[in-house]
Amino acid sequence: MAAVGVAAVAGGCGAVAADDGAVRVVATTEILADLVRAVGGGRVHVDSIVPPGGDPHSYEPTPSDAKKIARADVTFTNHLLLEEHALIKAIDANAPDDAPNVSLAESAETYGAQVIPLVENIALDVPWLGLAVRGSGAGRGATRASEVRLSATALEGPGRLAVYLTHALGEPQVYVDSADGLSTVDSAVLPPDAHTHVNWAFSAPGVYRVTLSAALSTPDGAWTPVGAGTFTFAVGVDPHTVHSGQSGVVVDRGHTDVAVDLDRGELYAWTDAGTGAQRAVAAADVVIDVPNRALDTVPADPRFGFLGPAGSSVHQLPQAVLGKHVHGEIDPHLWQNVANAKAYAQLIRDTLVASDPADRAGYARRTAEYLAELDRLDAHVRTRVATIPAHRRQLVTTHDGFGYLAKAYGLTVAGFVVPNPAQEPSAAQVRKLTETVTNLRVPAVFLEPNLSGRAGVLTQIAKDQGIRICKLYGDAFDERARSYVDMMRHNAGELAACLG
Numbered sequence: 467m468a469a470v471g472v473a474a475v476a477g478g479c480g481a482v483a484a485d486d487g488a489v490r491v492v493a494t495t496e497i498l499a500d501l502v503r504a505v506g507g508g509r510v511h512v513d514s515i516v517p518p519g520g521d522p523h524s525y526e527p528t529p530s531d532a533k534k535i536a537r538a539d540v541t542f543t544n545h546l547l548l549e550e551h552a553l554i555k556a557i558d559a560n561a562p563d564d565a566p567n568v569s570l571a572e573s574a575e576t577y578g579a580q581v582i583p584l585v586e587n588i589a590l591d592v593p594w595l596g597l598a599v600r601g602s603g604a605g606r607g608a609t610r611a612s613e614v615r616l617s618a619t620a621l622e623g624p625g626r627l628a629v630y631l632t633h634a635l636g637e638p639q640v641y642v643d644s645a646d647g648l649s650t651v652d653s654a655v656l657p658p659d660a661h662t663h664v665n666w667a668f669s670a671p672g673v674y675r676v677t678l679s680a681a682l683s684t685p686d687g688a689w690t691p692v693g694a695g696t697f698t699f700a701v702g703v704d705p706h707t708v709h710s711g712q713s714g715v716v717v718d719r720g721h722t723d724v725a726v727d728l729d730r731g732e733l734y735a736w737t738d739a740g741t742g743a744q745r746a747v748a749a750a751d752v753v754i755d756v757p758n759r760a761l762d763t764v765p766a767d768p769r770f771g772f773l774g775p776a777g778s779s780v781h782q783l784p785q786a787v788l789g790k791h792v793h794g795e796i797d798p799h800l801w802q803n804v805a806n807a808k809a810y811a812q813l814i815r816d817t818l819v820a821s822d823p824a825d826r827a828g829y830a831r832r833t834a835e836y837l838a839e840l841d842r843l844d845a846h847v848r849t850r851v852a853t854i855p856a857h858r859r860q861l862v863t864t865h866d867g868f869g870y871l872a873k874a875y876g877l878t879v880a881g882f883v884v885p886n887p888a889q890e891p892s893a894a895q896v897r898k899l900t901e902t903v904t905n906l907r908v909p910a911v912f913l914e915p916n917l918s919g920r921a922g923v924l925t926q927i928a929k930d931q932g933i934r935i936c937k938l939y940g941d942a943f944d945e946r947a948r949s950y951v952d953m954m955r956h957n958a959g960e961l962a963a964c965l966g
Contacts, residue, residue: 545569546798558611579809603728620677625670663785671702680726695733695749718755802871804844850958910934910964
């Protein structure tokens with residue numbers, strides 16, 4: 467299947483060797499490329515698809531990237547939805563069939579890597595209702611490059627339904643609009659294992675029943691049905707008087723996703739309602755509360771005319787985070803724990819040996835040397851962080867990319883501007899972050915060099931509070947840090963200097 471915006475240029479033939487005989491390797495990010503160079507040495511020629519200072523969360527591949535991928539002997543991605551899905555599709559569509567194509571974060575656990583969940587703690591006084599894809603779908607032929615289409619196929623109720631996403635600059639992207647009937651146009655498309663935030667808007671109070679159907683993309687561009695489910699919404703009425711199924715679970719707070727399960731072939735509510743722990747509840751057994759406090763006014767902006775006349779009222783469950791925000795359930799930034807980088811290096815070693823067994827001893831030697839260097843690096847980071855008083859080990863950063871750093875080295879993620887760097891903060895997020903900085907007496911905030919264009923909010927908060935503005939490397943290098951070791955040594959030093 468061709469990648470979106472980048473035609474597949476690889477056939478089924480093997481890759482063309484580099485001019486100097488080196489193994490051609492393509493990695494999605496500079497950090498991964500640096501790890502490959504440390505293990506491969508002169509035996510490899512490595513290209514990073516995301517350019518220096520680029521953001522893997524939002525980078526869109528180009529035709530020249532597809533050509534690099536098509537010539538690769540080995541490709542490495544991080545995945546766990548770190549990279550923009552279009553980049554993953556470009557890798558999988560263009561990598562030669564006989565070239566190892568390894569997702570490091572997803573395979574490194576067998577080498578001792580430890581993963582942590584990506585936990586969202588979003589305080590809303592109404593339910594947060596997103597969309598999600600669960601299960602691997604391997605039995606249906608799904609791969610990480612597949613897409614899942616969630617379509618609204620039927621609606622019963624007293625008014626119209628609109629499901630949409632508000633981008634960072636206020637531009638709405640409409641997924642479902644029942645005003646002109648429902649068709650396959652009324653759909654949202656997600657990759658496997660993904661979740662996204664959306665708004666649900668209802669034009670009139672009453673009881674609604676919304677039927678959603680799911681389909682999985684096939685390599686030839688067709689769609690295979692997966693399942694369907696009908697969900698009940700109590701809009702501006704008492705949800706406890708609306709009967710739905712046997713259990714009648716009322717979703718009136720917390721986090722819930724309308725989820726399609728690729729393995730079970732069904733749609734259900736993946737919700738923490740009533741228990742605090744996420745669980746699957748059958749679509750027929752759920753009543754989703756859209757209370758009167760969810761009433762909102764349609765803005766005068768003509769872009770929101772699909773909601774109704776300007777100034778009219780709608781009941782709306784808002785998306786919890788402004789901007790496009792697609793992610794999985796596991797934090798993908800594993801390398802911020804040096805122990806996980808060691809697991810990556812060993813997986814890279816074994817992958818390169820399988821592709822180039824003639825230099826097995828060389829790969830083993832270089833990897834052993836690099837692992838020893840990473841052991842020294844890990845000890846250095848621990849030593850520097852240990853100089854920071856415990857009550858000052860609070861991280862406030864540009865985006866939620868430092869959970870592994872915090873967990874491994876005894877820090878606390880006190881706050882961040884946005885969960886994903888490809889989005890802009892809402893007013894509520896800015897207010898909450900300001901309160902966090904004030905209440906915890908945070909001595910410094912940390913910006914990422916490659917996200918300087920999105921650092922205005924954090925910079926202003928720091929200036930208002932009279933605290934330091936410091937630098938942490940997250941997803942990319944710059945001219946001052948050109949290797950993983952340099953990056954982590956800088957981060958350790960900056961933490962000690964700014965918080966200690």
